[in-house]
Amino acid sequence: MQMSDEIKISARDVNVHYGDTHAIKDVDVDVLDKMVTAFIGPSGCGKSTFLRCINRMNDTIDVARVDGTITLDGEDIYARDVDPVQLRAKVGMVFQKPNPFPKSIYDNVAYGPRIHGMARNKADLDEIVEKSLRRAALWDEAKDRLAQPGTGLSGGQQQRLCIARAVATQPEVLLMDEPCSALDPIATGQIEDLIDELRKNFSVIIVTHSMQQAARVSQKTAFFHLGNLVEYGDTDHIFTNPEDPRTESYITGRIG
Amino acid sequence: MTATMFIAVLGLAAVAFLLSRQRAYRIAGANLSALHSRPAYHGTYSLLWVLVVGWGLLLALSVASSVLIEANLSARIAEALPDAPEIERQLVLSDAVAIAEGALPSKTGDLRAEIAARHTSLQAWRNWAIVILVSAGALLATAATWSQVALGWRARNRAEKIIRLILMSMAGIAILTTIGIVLSLIFETLNFFSNIGWRIDKFLFGTTWSPLSGVHEGKLDPDKVGAVPLFAGTLLITLIAMLVAVPVGLFAAIYLSEFASRNVRSTVKPLLEILAGIPTVVYGFFAAITVAPAIRGAGEAIGLSVASESALAAGVVMGIMIIPFISSLSDDVINAVPQSLRDGSYGLGANKSETIRQVVLPAALPGIVSAVLLGVSRAVGETMIVVMAAGQGANLTANPLEAVTTVTVQIVMLITGDTEATTAAGPAFTLGFTLFCVTLAMNIIALRIVRRYRELYD
Numbered sequence A: 001m002q003m004s005d006e007i008k009i010s011a012r013d014v015n016v017h018y019g020d021t022h023a024i025k026d027v028d029v030d031v032l033d034k035m036v037t038a039f040i041g042p043s044g045c046g047k048s049t050f051l052r053c054i055n056r057m058n059d060t061i062d063v064a065r066v067d068g069t070i071t072l073d074g075e076d077i078y079a080r081d082v083d084p085v086q087l088r089a090k091v092g093m094v095f096q097k098p099n100p101f102p103k104s105i106y107d108n109v110a111y112g113p114r115i116h117g118m119a120r121n122k123a124d125l126d127e128i129v130e131k132s133l134r135r136a137a138l139w140d141e142a143k144d145r146l147a148q149p150g151t152g153l154s155g156g157q158q159q160r161l162c163i164a165r166a167v168a169t170q171p172e173v174l175l176m177d178e179p180c181s182a183l184d185p186i187a188t189g190q191i192e193d194l195i196d197e198l199r200k201n202f203s204v205i206i207v208t209h210s211m212q213q214a215a216r217v218s219q220k221t222a223f224f225h226l227g228n229l230v231e232y233g234d235t236d237h238i239f240t241n242p243e244d245p246r247t248e249s250y251i252t253g254r255i256g
Numbered sequence B: 001m002t003a004t005m006f007i008a009v010l011g012l013a014a015v016a017f018l019l020s021r022q023r024a025y026r027i028a029g030a031n032l033s034a035l036h037s038r039p040a041y042h043g044t045y046s047l048l049w050v051l052v053v054g055w056g057l058l059l060a061l062s063v064a065s066s067v068l069i070e071a072n073l074s075a076r077i078a079e080a081l082p083d084a085p086e087i088e089r090q091l092v093l094s095d096a097v098a099i100a101e102g103a104l105p106s107k108t109g110d111l112r113a114e115i116a117a118r119h120t121s122l123q124a125w126r127n128w129a130i131v132i133l134v135s136a137g138a139l140l141a142t143a144a145t146w147s148q149v150a151l152g153w154r155a156r157n158r159a160e161k162i163i164r165l166i167l168m169s170m171a172g173i174a175i176l177t178t179i180g181i182v183l184s185l186i187f188e189t190l191n192f193f194s195n196i197g198w199r200i201d202k203f204l205f206g207t208t209w210s211p212l213s214g215v216h217e218g219k220l221d222p223d224k225v226g227a228v229p230l231f232a233g234t235l236l237i238t239l240i241a242m243l244v245a246v247p248v249g250l251f252a253a254i255y256l257s258e259f260a261s262r263n264v265r266s267t268v269k270p271l272l273e274i275l276a277g278i279p280t281v282v283y284g285f286f287a288a289i290t291v292a293p294a295i296r297g298a299g300e301a302i303g304l305s306v307a308s309e310s311a312l313a314a315g316v317v318m319g320i321m322i323i324p325f326i327s328s329l330s331d332d333v334i335n336a337v338p339q340s341l342r343d344g345s346y347g348l349g350a351n352k353s354e355t356i357r358q359v360v361l362p363a364a365l366p367g368i369v370s371a372v373l374l375g376v377s378r379a380v381g382e383t384m385i386v387v388m389a390a391g392q393g394a395n396l397t398a399n400p401l402e403a404v405t406t407v408t409v410q411i412v413m414l415i416t417g418d419t420e421a422t423t424a425a426g427p428a429f430t431l432g433f434t435l436f437c438v439t440l441a442m443n444i445i446a447l448r449i450v451r452r453y454r455e456l457y458d
């Protein structure tokens, strides 16, 4: 396994408040390029919140306040001159809850490429849609019903549709918030293969509640607890000999 | 007297409730779960029976006795005045009642005094009868239901059944009145059509509207009941109104729900809704006194001849009236679009305008369409503004600067005009029925669309 040590995203002293709730406390973390980083931790510990800081999705929540610095390729993403719209084209996201648009399956996947003018003609677009659906392991189920609404798919199919939609825009960083929560083992395996493949070109951050999944797909793991980043390091290391007692009790199933 | 009995029954019902509940507690002893129904249900069951029996008897006896008393008095009057016309006997009766109740009769006399005395004594009898019968009925109901209280007595099921029947009869009343109104519309419409020799085509497609021009000869002329000018006028004004209301209302809604800060939203939205609270008669004279002359002035300044009452003035003001409907309904549906859809769009790098145009509006479209349709049915049925500002002449024109008339205006003219109501009613009812069909169709379509839209997210 070849590892580059290039830092893709670097966070320093990140704090997030939702009104009076202090959701993220002084988090420092360096996410490496072309690598899969897993965020694990008990429910409500702030994994999604931290993930949303990385593509500035917290901007859309009125009560949310983000302090500290986060850099992408060395550039501060919270700087005044950064356009969050452009940032999000580079940092894609798959949300915790599947949120297909009330449009056809095809239009769902084509949404990003159309907006960013990634296809020169219909054939190009068809190709992007097919490739994305294949990568998200949805093509076989969806190829005959591309014109039907995405909201008519099953929960797991919707989740894969959202993955396809995010992959279609070719982001440099892909944030995946529990992308396999509604998937069966076969589809989960296919998504994990996809993550492994994406790693060749992109960095991927995946939030997961499955220790096995974190161990299988990630090279780095970050353990969050009550808004703190408790431990961050090589996945092998964290799962075999965690340094913090809280990490140990979480991965052995005693808290969470 | 009736009011006193009404309250007395209520009081007795409360007592019955307490008694039965008490008895249920006593029968159950320490072991409450041995009762099929909780004590309060035994009480409720008694209460309902007492109310139904008591109030039912009260109503039935009051009505029946009034009829009987009147019949008795009329018989006596007929005996005394065998040759008098019906109207005079009626007069005697109403004078007698007035004397009996201490009010002012139009005339006095022996017969009237006698009838009045008779009325007084019959009333006294009747009051006693009612008091005794109603009390007896209510007491009987109390006793009967009280003695039925037992461990296995299914008071809850029975009480619920009574309540269901009461609710059902209320719903029945509402439905029956609606059906009655619709039936009378249909009946009058058919009547009108038969009076014009079933030339329904003349009504629907004829272009001359002057329905009362032949009534002096006692018949309706099928050639003069062409409603097309009214339909055209309604359509023209509705069109103008929607041209004003849809863009303004929709853009206001988009601004309020997507761009405005919380403060702006919380002040502007109620302000917009004040527009909806202004009575349409105010809009009407605003249109007639302010807007119409202004439009005429402006038209003359650029060399156009504008009638002093114009479709444009009425339409524009009607549009203003409809703005709050469209904006507030659209604002609601736009807000109901789940935030997660917007997030999904932003997460793919879309900007605000792309998100609104490609995700939010398409998702809200069915709701917006139904808001517009509801606005249209308001416009079609609106009366006050057009009566004052659009004119009365049944011109067939597409020129918004001329006076036109609408279906609603013609109904007003027919009903408030000098012609006898029964003659004018035919065309008026027919127009009303047409209007009813159009608005009904529009409301049904709008509701359909809204329902489909709900299914998408729930």
Ligand SMILES: Nc1ncnc2c1ncn2[C@@H]1O[C@H](COP(=O)(O)OP(=O)(O)OP(=O)(O)O)[C@@H](O)[C@H]1O
Residues within 6 Å of the ligand: A018, A021, A023, A041, A042, A043, A044, A045, A046, A047, A048, A049, A050, A061, A063, A096
């Ligand atoms: N929009 C919001 N407004 C207010 N508080 C929020 C909001 N979103 C999250 N929080 C709070 O922030 C804290 C962290 O939430 P977050 O969603 O990041 O948890 P999580 O680690 O993703 O949990 P899970 O594993 O259940 O998804 C929680 O206490 C939550 O209540």
Ligand SMILES: [Mg+2]
Residues within 6 Å of the ligand: A047, A048, A049, A096, A177
């Ligand atoms: Mg989460």
